[in-house]
Amino acid sequence: MAENSTLASPKSTMALLSPETMAKLERMELVSRKIFRGRMKGERRSKRKGQSVEFADFRNYVSGDDLRFIDWNLFARLDRLYLKIFLEEEDLHFYTIIDDSMSMDFGEPSKFLVAKQIAASLAYIGLCRGDRVSVSSFETSATPVVVRGKASAHRLLNHLNAIDCVSTETTMADSIKKFCLKNTGKGIVVVISDLMSKAGYEAALRMLVAREMDIFLIHLLSPEELNPSAQGDLKLVDCEDGDRREVSISAGLLHRYQQTLAAFIEQARSFCNKRSITYVPARSDQAPDVLVNEYLRGKGLVR
Amino acid sequence: MNWISALGPLQWLLLLAVPPAVLSLYFLKLKRRELSVPSTLLWRKTLEDVHVNSIWQRLRKNLLLYLQLFFLALLILACLRPGWSGQGRVGERRIYIVDNSASMQATDVEPNRLEVAKRKIKELLSDTASDDVGMIIAFSDRADVRQGFTTDRSRLMSSVDSIQATSHGTDISEALRAAAGLANPGRSSFDSLNDLMVADAIPATVYILSDGAFPDLGDFDVGKLKIEFIPIGQPKSPNLGIVSFSVQRNEDKAGELEAFARIVNHGQVDADFSASIELDGKLLDASSGSVEAGKETGLIFELKGVDEGVLKLQLESEDPLAVDNTAYAAIRSPKQISVLLVTPGNNALETALKTPRVQQVASVRVESPNFLSEPGYRTSNTDASFDLIIFDQCSPMQMPECHTLFIGSLPPIRPATASDSGTDAKNDENSNKEWVFGTPQGPAVIMDVNRSNSITQYLEMGSVSIVEARTITPPESGEVLMTSDLGPIFAVAPRGAYQDAVLGFSIVQSTGDGVGVNTDWGIKRSFPVFVYSAVEYLGGGITESSAPSVQPGWPIGLLLSNRFKDFQVVGPDDQKTDLTRGDESRYTFTKTDVPGIYRVFAKGVEKPVESFCVNLFSSRESDLAVAESIGMGYEKVAASGSTIAARKETWRWILLIGLGLLVLEWVVFNRRVFI
Numbered sequence: 001m002a003e004n005s006t007l008a009s010p011k012s013t014m015a016l017l018s019p020e021t022m023a024k025l026e027r028m029e030l031v032s033r034k035i036f037r038g039r040m041k042g043e044r045r046s047k048r049k050g051q052s053v054e055f056a057d058f059r060n061y062v063s064g065d066d067l068r069f070i071d072w073n074l075f076a077r078l079d080r081l082y083l084k085i086f087l088e089e090e091d092l093h094f095y096t097i098i099d100d101s102m103s104m105d106f107g108e109p110s111k112f113l114v115a116k117q118i119a120a121s122l123a124y125i126g127l128c129r130g131d132r133v134s135v136s137s138f139e140t141s142a143t144p145v146v147v148r149g150k151a152s153a154h155r156l157l158n159h160l161n162a163i164d165c166v167s168t169e170t171t172m173a174d175s176i177k178k179f180c181l182k183n184t185g186k187g188i189v190v191v192i193s194d195l196m197s198k199a200g201y202e203a204a205l206r207m208l209v210a211r212e213m214d215i216f217l218i219h220l221l222s223p224e225e226l227n228p229s230a231q232g233d234l235k236l237v238d239c240e241d242g243d244r245r246e247v248s249i250s251a252g253l254l255h256r257y258q259q260t261l262a263a264f265i266e267q268a269r270s271f272c273n274k275r276s277i278t279y280v281p282a283r284s285d286q287a288p289d290v291l292v293n294e295y296l297r298g299k300g301l302v303r
Numbered sequence: 304m305n306w307i308s309a310l311g312p313l314q315w316l317l318l319l320a321v322p323p324a325v326l327s328l329y330f331l332k333l334k335r336r337e338l339s340v341p342s343t344l345l346w347r348k349t350l351e352d353v354h355v356n357s358i359w360q361r362l363r364k365n366l367l368l369y370l371q372l373f374f375l376a377l378l379i380l381a382c383l384r385p386g387w388s389g390q391g392r393v394g395e396r397r398i399y400i401v402d403n404s405a406s407m408q409a410t411d412v413e414p415n416r417l418e419v420a421k422r423k424i425k426e427l428l429s430d431t432a433s434d435d436v437g438m439i440i441a442f443s444d445r446a447d448v449r450q451g452f453t454t455d456r457s458r459l460m461s462s463v464d465s466i467q468a469t470s471h472g473t474d475i476s477e478a479l480r481a482a483a484g485l486a487n488p489g490r491s492s493f494d495s496l497n498d499l500m501v502a503d504a505i506p507a508t509v510y511i512l513s514d515g516a517f518p519d520l521g522d523f524d525v526g527k528l529k530i531e532f533i534p535i536g537q538p539k540s541p542n543l544g545i546v547s548f549s550v551q552r553n554e555d556k557a558g559e560l561e562a563f564a565r566i567v568n569h570g571q572v573d574a575d576f577s578a579s580i581e582l583d584g585k586l587l588d589a590s591s592g593s594v595e596a597g598k599e600t601g602l603i604f605e606l607k608g609v610d611e612g613v614l615k616l617q618l619e620s621e622d623p624l625a626v627d628n629t630a631y632a633a634i635r636s637p638k639q640i641s642v643l644l645v646t647p648g649n650n651a652l653e654t655a656l657k658t659p660r661v662q663q664v665a666s667v668r669v670e671s672p673n674f675l676s677e678p679g680y681r682t683s684n685t686d687a688s689f690d691l692i693i694f695d696q697c698s699p700m701q702m703p704e705c706h707t708l709f710i711g712s713l714p715p716i717r718p719a720t721a722s723d724s725g726t727d728a729k730n731d732e733n734s735n736k737e738w739v740f741g742t743p744q745g746p747a748v749i750m751d752v753n754r755s756n757s758i759t760q761y762l763e764m765g766s767v768s769i770v771e772a773r774t775i776t777p778p779e780s781g782e783v784l785m786t787s788d789l790g791p792i793f794a795v796a797p798r799g800a801y802q803d804a805v806l807g808f809s810i811v812q813s814t815g816d817g818v819g820v821n822t823d824w825g826i827k828r829s830f831p832v833f834v835y836s837a838v839e840y841l842g843g844g845i846t847e848s849s850a851p852s853v854q855p856g857w858p859i860g861l862l863l864s865n866r867f868k869d870f871q872v873v874g875p876d877d878q879k880t881d882l883t884r885g886d887e888s889r890y891t892f893t894k895t896d897v898p899g900i901y902r903v904f905a906k907g908v909e910k911p912v913e914s915f916c917v918n919l920f921s922s923r924e925s926d927l928a929v930a931e932s933i934g935m936g937y938e939k940v941a942a943s944g945s946t947i948a949a950r951k952e953t954w955r956w957i958l959l960i961g962l963g964l965l966v967l968e969w970v971v972f973n974r975r976v977f978i
Contacts, residue, residue, distance in 0.1 A: 103341035111341075196342035225341060235335040238343040245343045245350060246335055253349065260349045 016120040016157055021289045025121055028292075028302045029129045030094055032188050032214045056087040091148070093134070093187025094126040095213075097179060098163070099172070099220075100137035102240045103196040105165040107222030107284040115192040115220055116160050117288035122190055123160075125292075125302055127153050134183065137163045138175035142182050172197045176204035180211055190216040190301070194225070195268055198241070202271060215277040216301055218291075219268055222284040228257060318382065322375050325368070370968040377961040381954040396452070396505060397437045398482040398528075399424050402513030402535070403466055404443040404473040405855065405924040409514075409623040411540040417468045420512040420535045424463050427510065428456055439463055442478035443471030444856055470626050470855035470898050472921050473517040475933075482509050483528055511940075515930020516923050525938075534929045534942040541570025543594065543620040544627035544925025548918065549852070550606075550614060550634050560634060562604040564616050568594035569926040577619040580604050583612045609634060613900045613914070627925045631875075631900050633850035633914040640665035640842035641688065646695035647672055647813040651825025652710070655834035665690075665838050672697035691842045696809050706801045706841040711809020711821070713740055738781075738796070738805065741774030747787040747808065758795065758804065758836045759784045762829045769822045772808035802841055852916040855898055859915055861890040867905035867912065875899025875917075 017025070061070060061081035071084040096119040098104075104112040119135055126133040127150050135156055136144030145159040172193065189208055195201045208215050228249070230236075236245040247253060265281060272279035278299050282291055296302050340346070401424060407417040428437060439449040439462045450462035506527040514536045547565040568574045577591035587606060594600045606614075611634045618628040642665045644656060656667045668689075674680055675697065691706045692699075698712045707714070749764040764785065774790035777783060781796025784804075792807035810830075812819040824830050853859045861882075863870055870882040870890070876897050882890050895901070895917045902911035919925070932941040 106341040194341065196344050198342070198344055222341070225345070230338055230340075233335045235337045236340045236343050236346055237337055239339050239341060243343045243347075245346045247346060247350060257345060257349045260345050264345060264348070 016117050016160060017124060018289075021121065022124060024289065024293060025124045026128050028125045028297075030092060030122065030126050030131060030188060031300055031303045032092060054087045055084065057085045058082045059085060092126070092129070092131040093183075093185045094123070094131045095134045095144070095179075095183060095187060095189040096123055096136070097141060097176070097189065097191045097193075098135075098137045099191075099193030100139050100163060100165050101172075101194075101197070102165050103194055104220075106239075107224060109284060111194055111220050111222050111284045112165050114282075114284045114286075114288055115218075116163075118192055118218060118220075118282070118291060119190070120157055120160050121288055121292045122296075122302070123147075123156050124153055127156065132185075132187075135160055136179065137166075138170055138172060139163070139166050141175040141179040144179075144183070171199045171204075172201055173199060173203040173207070176207050180207050186211065186213055188214045188216065188301070190218060192218045192220055194220050194222075195264075196225075196240075198243075201268070205271065205275065205277060209275045209277065215272075215275075216280060216296075216299070217268070217272055217277050218280045218282050219265070220282045220284055226261065226283065228254065315382075318379055322372055325371050325375065367968060367971060370964055370971065374961050374964045374968070377957050377964065381957040381961065384954045385957070395435050396507040397427075397431070397435065398440060398507055398509045399427070399437060399463075400440045400442060400475065400478045400482065400509060400511045400513070401463070401466055402443070402473060402475070402511075402516075403441045403469050403471075404513075404516065405468075405470045405626050405919050405921065406473065406514050406516045406624065406927060407535070408468045408470075408626055409536060409540060409542070409927050410625075411537040411623040411927060412535070415468070416514060416535045417466070420533075421463050421466060423512055423533060423535070424510070425460060428459050428463070431456070438482070439466075440478045440481055441466045442473075442475055443469045444474045444854075445471070446478035446481050448481055469896060470917075470919055471896070472854055472856070472919075472924055473513070475511065475513065475517045476520055476523060479509070479520065479523060479525075479528075482507065483524070483526055511933065513930075513933075514927065515933050515942075516926060516928075517933075518923075519934030530933075530940045532930075532933050532940045532942050534931070536927060536929045538929045538931075539571050540623050540927035540929075541568075541572065541574065542622040542624050542627070542925055542927045543568055543570070543574055543576055543618060544622075544624065544919075544922070545616060545618055545630040546599070546627075546920055546922045546925060548614075548616050548630035548632050548920070550632045560606040560609050562606055562614055562616070562632065564602040564604075564630060565599055566592075566594055566602060566618065567599040567922055567925055568596055569922075569928065570596055570622075572596050574620065578602055579617050579619065580606075581615045581617065582606070582609060584615075587614075611635060624925065624927060626898060627919045627921075629898070630918050630920070631898070631916040632852070633900055633916055635850055635914070640690045640838060642667045642838055642842060643689040643692045644669045644695065645672055645675060645692060645697055645699075646670075647697065648818060649695050649710075649811050649813075651810050651830060652693070652695055652834065655825075655831040656838070658831050658835065661831075661835050661838055665842055675699050691838060693837075696811075696813055702798065702803070704801070707803045708837055708841055709803070709805045711806065711812070714738065714803060714805060738778060739774075739776035740805075740807070741776075741790065743771045743773045744789055745769065745771035747772040747789050747792060749785050749787050749792070751786040753782065753784045756782060756784050756795070757840045758833070759793070760836065761832050762836075764824075764829060767822060767824045767827055767829070769808050769824070771821060775805050775807040777805075804837065804841060850900075850914045850916055852918050852920065853895055854920060855896055855917050857895060858891050858893045859895060861892055861903065861913060861915070863890055863903065863905075863913060867908070869906045870912070871904045871906070873902045873904065873911075875901065 058071065058074070059082065061083050065083050069083050069085070071082050074080070074082045098112070098115045098119055100112065104110070104115060107114075123133045123135055127147065130149060132146060132148050133156060134144040134146045140163065145156060147153075147156045176191075191205070191208070193201065205215070205217065231249050233248045234246070236247055238244070269279045269281075271277075278301065280295060280299055280301075282295070292302065401417075401420050403417055407415070407420065409416050412419045424439070431437065434454055436452045436454050437450075437456075437459045438452045439459055441447045441449050449466060450459055453459065506529065508529045508531060510531045510533055512533045512535055515532070515534055544567050545564055546567050548562070549564075550560055550562045562580060564578070566576065566578070573593055573595050575591065575593040577589060579589040580587050587609075588604050590602055590604065592600055592602065602616075614632040614634065616630040616632075620628060622628070642656065644652065644667060646652060646669065648671075653669060655661070656665075656669075661667070689703075689705050691708065692703050693708045693710065694712050695710045696712055698709065698715050701715055747769040749767055749769070752759045752762050752764050754760055769787070769792075772787060772789060772792045774787075775783075775792055775794045776790070777794035777796040781794050783791040783794045785791070785793035787807075793805070795802055795804040797803075809821045810825045812821050824833075851859060863882075868883075872880045872882060872892055872894075874880070874894065874897055876899070878894070878897075880892070880894055882892065882903070892901070898917045898919055901915050901917065903913040903915075905912045930942070932939045934940075
């Protein structure tokens with residue numbers, strides 16, 4: 001089975017998806033609050049009117065319309081030509097972008113692994129529903145792997161396993177910009193990041209908003225960031241840019257840190273809410289399937 | 304609270320420079336542990352407002368820095384040596400003078416006064432600072448420096464422990480002189496006022512722990528000494544004490560003895576007592592009586608049929624001081640002295656030697672001068688069995704091994720080889736460096752009699768006329784006893800262990816025609832007195848019926864028979880001390896610490912040849928009243944109670960707290976405790 005091969009992948013330090021999780025995920029589906037145009041015939045209701053069995057509307061016949069869609073019963077009663085319009089069903093474009101900055105490689109389990117698990121879970125849901133699933137990291141945002149169909153699950157998982165945290169100069173904004181240029185289609189985009197970017201995350205998210213996509217931001221933070229356990233006179237070294245901060249950690253300072261953290265989270269939430277981005281806070285010590293099953297379901301991403 | 308700086312100005316500067324140094328070290332080098340974090344983004348934001356007052360922020364709530372600064376503050380405080388006037392603390396150089404005289408044995412305080420004094424010293428010692436020097440002097444009637452100046456408290460303590468009670472009297476002056484000698488530098492002369500002190504006096508505090516039973520010290524100069532008198536004992540302790548106990552032969556009734564005792568009541572109330580007298584452990588008599596407060600009473604026991612033995616008077620009275628409730632007296636057996644008179648015939652002398660008084664103390668054997676030339680006398684050392692040989696009008700071939708008295712004759716010329724240093728008796732014509740004898744002249748009138756010598760002490764010689772006499776000049780060590788208008792005519796001089804007395808005129812002169820009288824002294828009243836005195840003095844002085852008594856610790860001079868060479872003294876505690884004959888015939892025995900009877904045994908003789916008593920017999924020691932002040936020099940030192948106002952030092956405690964803080968800091972640093 002494709003799932004098994006994924007689990008047996010030599011690169012996987014931890015199975016991204018367990019069989020039990022997969023079984024649960026197969027019963028779910030991704031939900032978009034918006035109706036997008038797909039690229040291929042799929043299971044999603046499209047904005048476009050098409051040839052499904054589901055009636056959508058009537059409209060006046062104009063010359064050139066396909067005569068097959070004229071509602072002849074109505075013509076017989078009203079003597080006017082009306083066209084019967086059916087809903088079109090298309091596939092859904094589902095994008096996942098994982099923050100692969102070095103800051104994600106922290107925590108036990110690391111935030112990056114949890115991010116990959118979340119991404120894998122969501123992608124698998126999409127694959128099961130025949131959606132077009134694209135997974136990428138910031139580094140590979142220009143060249144994402146795009147798969148469709150449940151059979152491609154192992155390819156997707158292999159790809160996910162293969163990506164790693166990289167110490168890169170690429171900022172979040174640059175990556176999202178490249179992503180937007182490359183992927184012109186619309187759909188659901190899930191960004192999994194800790195937002196710990198000194199350049200800021202606002203510009204990047206704005207770009208996505210401009211694409212009128214259904215955006216979910218999973219803000220993944222480790223327990224160490226939420227409740228630092230460090231004590232004493234420390235020299236904090238930023239693992240991304242080597243920035244050093246000398247702190248003498250005291251109860252007061254920790255209190256202040258908590259205030260700063262709360263403000264940071266609140267700022268992100270507020271920014272997202274204003275732009276119809278669904279902000280989902282997450283902890284890396286939380287089981288990914290719990291996050292997907294319960295939290296994302298509550299947020300309306302999956303059903 | 305007051306302060307004493309323990310450091311000099313430069314040291315203070317250095318010390319005060321330390322806190323800023325510690326602070327700057329915290330600014331310059333705060334050792335920080337490196338910790339890799341996902342991002343410093345949040346920390347940077349957290350620290351942004353902190354940076355506004357970053358210097359103080361760094362120091363804020365830094366427990367380690369505070370502990371260090373607190374430690375330094377304590378260190379500085381400690382060096383200021385804060386203290387306050389408290390009780391029980393003492394100065395820097397202290398001399399503890401402990402009374403261990405007899406009265407300190409009193410049990411009016413538990414367990415007794417000496418133990419209380421020792422405990423108080425220990426309390427004082429335990430309160431002293433470690434760099435203070437102390438000195439322990441125990442005194443009774445003499446001073447005993449138990450421990451010289453030292454800072455070693457354990458040595459001081461152990462020397463205090465070693466102080467034992469004695470039965471001695473009390474004389475503090477020697478102890479104070481010892482203390483003063485250390486505190487006040489000596490002058491080479493006390494007579495010259497121009498003599499300046501050569502060194503600075505070292506002030507010292509003297510603590511006298513005593514009941515104050517000693518006389519005022521008169522003009523004692525305390526100098527730099529600060530005297531603290533700590534009285535020991537209950538101020539009003541009742542006590543009955545025997546202050547004298549003696550035995551005399553009843554002059555009226557032969558063979559009877561009278562024992563006489565004086566009992567003093569030092570208490571505040573009248574006291575009844577009963578007294579028992581024992582002879583060699585057997586009860587002889589008992590008596591009871593009462594004494595008014597502050598008064599004394601006499602007790603007389605008439606003892607019949609007692610020839611010799613040891614009398615013990617025991618006062619049955621419950622009072623704190625036991626040592627003065629017992630007194631001892633020894634009755635000597637009469638006729639101790641063995642006298643040989645060698646004379647061709649001298650009625651006056653023989654009669655004088657037959658008086659009852661002389662007979663009581665001496666047994667006299669009379670021989671003619673021929674006896675001296677008998678071979679038996681020469682070979683058998685007959686002379687050694689006599690205490691005194693009186694040579695009347697004759698002289699032996701060589702000096703006998705005993706005391707001699709020459710009357711009208713001269714000591715023989717002795718061979719030069721046999722000369723003991725300065726004891727040769729030689730004829731006048733020879734170059735006698737020692738004895739110088741003049742030629743007989745006459746008549747002679749005695750001008751002067753030496754009253755300080757016991758032989759001639761009671762002699763009245765003014766009416767004595769002498770037909771012919773020769774001058775007698777004794778050697779340097781000798782003593783002229785009578786001086787006539789011709790010059791000295793009676794002298795005594797030591798010869799080794801013996802005394803030789805030479806009278807420069809004879810009483811009678813035996814010639815072939817008969818007996819010629821040379822002087823009328825023989826019929827004077829002073830002649831038997833002279834003979835008795837000469838026998839008593841030259842015969843060894845053992846003439847009293849009761850043995851001599853001394854106070855504990857005092858030396859006793861013993862005039863012992865020359866018939867024996869080696870003696871042994873057995874004390875009341877069965878301690879045996881050997882006496883060996885020195886140059887002097889007088890033995891001095893000093894180990895008289897324990898009250899009781901001391902017996903002197905001669906080698907080879909079962910019975911004691913002499914005995915003496917050691918009795919307290921001190922009204923001052925028996926008086927247990929505690930002095931309220933002591934006269935010290937020209938001032939009075941009042942009792943300062945059992946506590947002493949002195950400086951309490953606290954800086955050691957502060958240093959200790961500082962050390963504790965240092966430990967706490969270490970713990971905090973290792974455990975990483977944060978506030």
